Amino acid sequence: MSSKYMKIMEEIKLRLADGSLIAGSKLPSVRQLSEHFSCSKNTVIKAYEELEKEHLIYSVPKSGYFVVNEFQNAKNENEVIDFLSAGPDKNVMPYLEFQHCINQAIEQYKEALFTYSDQQGLYSLRVQLVKYLENLQVFTQPERVVVVSGSQQALNLLVSMPFLNGKNNILIEQPTYFGFIESINLHQATTFGIELSMEGIDLDRLEYIFRNNDIKFFYIIPRFHNPLGHSYTNSEKKKIVELAEKYDVYIVEDDFLGDLDPNAKSDPLFSFDPSGRVIYIKSFSKIFLPGLRIATVVLPTLMINNFLRYKFSSDFNSSALSQGALEIYLKSGMFNSHLKKIKEVYRTKMQILQEACELLLPANTHCTKPPSGFYLSICLPKNVTAKQLVHMLNEQHIYVDDASRMFLPEYKKENLLRLSISQVNESQIKLGVERLAHCIALIDSRKSHIIPSDSFMGKFI
Structure with a gap:
């Protein structure tokens, strides 16, 4: 049976590649193919099921099987050497596992996933996020967690909204993530820079800037910096938090690759923060599925209502379907x-x-x-x-x-x-x-x- 069903798959893939089957094309019936290949109907069904798993075809009950979209021929893939793309490795993205979670979320939540949901994020997901964040040494409560549509949304909102310290200017490492630079340019925010190398930043210079430049917050990527790859030591992080506390500056910590840290003793800036001085952002785009558009922000309690007001004007709430599926994925242990x-x-x-x-x-x-x-x-x-x-x-x-x-x-x-x-x-x-x-x-x-x-x-x- 195995060789026959593989032959059927190869034949269909050839027809996809040469363009004789295009998006929306209806495939031959199970009976027609079983007669053509002189095999059982179960063999044809097996071939169709495998093609469905590869997302090349889909089934419609009582109507048959259809082509999903144009076949992407990868014959030139080996000619390209891609040091540019910054999304996750396509070979380790958990498509099938997450597909099961989406199906289960729809079954479990039904209409709740397709109506307006909690603006702060599904409470059940926030509970799972709190458990997940504990592994990163971020200890908080669901009430301080907000689910956002990717970390870029969180950064853009934080640039635009007023802070409790009443200050207006922003400090960033130089260089830094270009998406954040785009946000500050669009909002015409007054921004200062501090030079970063693999040896870190000049902490005396940091104190001078904090003291003299009315800094609202310092945007920092503490682990596996984009673009340098730099990571701060725990002692440096502790000192940065102390300076922020001394001069009433908030810290926006973008820990997007913190999960990859091989040093189990490396802690986020958030862990050195006793007073709600650090706003912690964790994205799932680089380590999981970018198209999910889910990130989480841990905010000081007094900032949550204002943040949610700004978020409301942006998108009302983040995708409930993505949230429900991610909750199940985290709870199941698949994410670990x-x-x-x-x-x-x-x-x-x-x-x-x-x-x-x-x-x-x-x-x-x-x-x-x-x-x-x-x-x-x-x-x-x-x-x-x-x-x-x-x-x-x-x-x-x-x-x-x-x-x-x-x-x-x-x-x-x-x-x-x-x-x-x-x-x-x-x-x-x-x-x-x-x-x-x-x-x-x-x-x-x-x-x-x-x-x-x-x-x-x-x-x-």
């Missing part, structure tokens, strides 16, 4: 199993990337060395701009990110490149770095022939 798997996947990829960079990049090129996470940044020779390199690599189907958009104008660097390991195939990492190194050397040598060597010798970053 998923985390174990992805922690090893990303740690291994990051190790391979770092080894390739150390081995292959030119001596005047420097890279950051995060233990895990998604991001590693490369500081290029001053003769080489990230924009030049991105263009040259694109022509070879190698995709990397120019990090210049992650800076405020006064801090902008044109020679910082961000590499993401989340969606690149393990087997392609070394080849991608080889080609990257070759392009850096090529651009650098061309510039060397134009500019006299004594004008730039020894000035590489």
Whole structure:
């Protein structure tokens, strides 16, 4: 039976690939295929069930089977080396497991998932989120948790709303997540920067800014920073919270990759916060399913009503279907199993990337060395701009990110490149770095022939 049902699947996939079956096409009946392939109806049903699991076809009771959408032929996939995409690795996304959770949520909650729901988020989900956050050393109560439509929504709301300290200005690390820079630009918020390297920030400089610049909140990515990959030590985090308390500054902690931390003793800033000074944001987009559009925010009790008012004007409430399915996924223990798997996947990829960079990049090129996470940044020779390199690599189907958009104008660097390991195939990492190194050397040598060597010798970053 096995070989027959696989032959049926191959035949249908061929017809999808050559375009003879398109979106909405009705497939032959079970009886027709069983006669055509001289097999039992059970064999055909088995083939159709497997194609349904791959989301290529779907069944309509009493009507038959139909094509979901155009078949995406992946024959050129191996020609692309993707250091640009920052979503989760497609090979470890738990599609089928979560599909079961969606079905179960619909069965369990029925019409409750398709009407207006609690603006703060399903209470039963918030209970599960509190249990999940305990594993990250974030101890809170469901009443302080708000479910939002992705961390970007939370950040945008926090930029726009007034804070209890009555201050107006925002402080950010430089560089930082470009989505947050977009929000502050759209709201025309007065923003200060503080330089960040793999050695951290200057805490004396931080205190000076807190004391003199009317800072409403400090936006910080404490673990596996985007784009550098930097993580703060516990002592640094404790000091930052103490300074925020001293100068009445709030901290917005974006811990989007905290689950990947291999250091069990590493704590979030929230754990050093005795007074509600730290607003903690945890997204599920990078470690789980981006399309779920679910994140959680832990807020000081006195800020919740105002935050919900601003959220109401944005989307009223986040998707109840996503919330119900996530609740079941967390409660079942599936999420913990998923985390174990992805922690090893990303740690291994990051190790391979770092080894390739150390081995292959030119001596005047420097890279950051995060233990895990998604991001590693490369500081290029001053003769080489990230924009030049991105263009040259694109022509070879190698995709990397120019990090210049992650800076405020006064801090902008044109020679910082961000590499993401989340969606690149393990087997392609070394080849991608080889080609990257070759392009850096090529651009650098061309510039060397134009500019006299004594004008730039020894000035590489």
